[in-house]
């Protein structure tokens with residue numbers, strides 16, 4: 001199966017730089033996460049139920065636009081089920097609800113160091129999502145630094161991409177855009193931050209995202225076959241692998257926060273299993289047993305210096 005072959009290629013240290021791009025695209029699925037499409041081939045009628053409660057009304061249209069982009073990308077007859085405002089959602093907590101994607105905005109401030117967006121996903125042993133949350137931090141989107149509406153378009157597309165099971169395409173902020181909202185960037189709309197060569201917009205999914213979404217491990221026609229050939233949970237090499245807590249938490253380095261302070265800061269998200277290139281923890285894992293787990297992706301603001309930086 002192509003998906004599995006891609007994983008092995010990435011694991012080889014000798015992979016030529018020229019081939020790196022395609023290989024990355026093949027491993028862009030977030031762990032083994034995807035929505036259950038009931039194993040009925042290319043039916044995909046997972047009928048995603050979305051409920052939202054926003055402090056700032058602009059997220060209503062940003063959410064709708066982002067859902068639409070990913071719905072088109074996945075290209076399934078079922079796709080998005082219902083999108084409903086639910087004023088009873090506590091936006092501060094934005095608690096997960098089984099069977100739903102809950103989306104919130106609030107002024108979350110600089111808790112943990114200042115994040116723009118967070119996506120949290122729980123899954124069962126097959127990798128099927130059981131509950132999801134996405135949060136947008138209005139503390140930043142109400143500020144001058146993030147006043148450009150394209151900043152919101154980007155983060156909405158990005159966090160919703162996680163909610164469909166996509167990982168990052170690239171986590172370096174200050175390199176040319178790859179044309180995908182799953183690529184970290186300092187120039188969301190590609191309007192001239194980089195002077196050498198073309199710099200495409202990162203406001204939309206790219207065709208490489210579409211390709212990954214249509215693999216059998218996600219929403220492809222051979223999805224039932226994928227599960228029958230996966231008696232054990234697939235693990236992702238290179239970035240946390242089977243989800244063991246990061247060894248950094250087991251000793252104290254001079255000049256770094258005490259491990260307990262790090263654990264306390266991220267108690268809601270679990271163990272750190274990934275860092276962005278600036279050394280900021282951006283991926284977390286909480287194990288619940290029997291293959292059930294919750295993973296969290298955190299996108300930090302450009303200047304954030306979160307607790308536990310390496």
Ligand SMILES: [Zn+2]
Pocket residue numbers: 034035036037126128223227
């Ligand atoms: Zn499945």
Ligand SMILES: [Zn+2]
Pocket residue numbers: 158162168297298299
């Ligand atoms: Zn992310």
